[in-house]
Amino acid sequence: MSFLGVPITGPNICTKEFISQVQCTKWYYLSVVSPLAWSVAKDLPHLFAGNTTFLDTVDTILQFRQQLLHYHYDSLYRANTAHTVPLRFLSFDYPKEQKAQHFEDQVLLGNAILYSPILRPDEEYRVSYL
Secondary structure (H helix, E strand, C coil), rough: CCCEEEEEECCEEEECCCCCHHHHHHHHHHHHHHHCEEEEEEHCCHHHCCCCHHHHHHHHHHHHHCHHHHHHHHHHHHCCCCCCCCEHHHHHHHHCCCCHHCCCCCCEEEEEEEEEECCCCCCCCCCCCC
């Protein structure tokens, strides 16, 4: 089974291509919807040196991701038995909603969570379609 066509082994978070804490933090936020993503940030000590705010943020994100683990696995099971996908674009569930077509980076996780990540380094908030 795959996660929207991505191998279920999960992506790496904060690999050597990441050069800033902001970029690394945004990828940690993105990892919330990928239960099998793993961090290789231990190989990047220059990101963590003396920055307790960054470490606290990452710790909070990882704790939240851990709290969602049962929900993730339940969503994967339900998607598998219903022959659908656990992460769906809004247009998948609401094909007649014209506004839903414009939010291509917003996904539904299972039946209860709308995930609307902030992906650009210079953004601090974003508009979501509910």
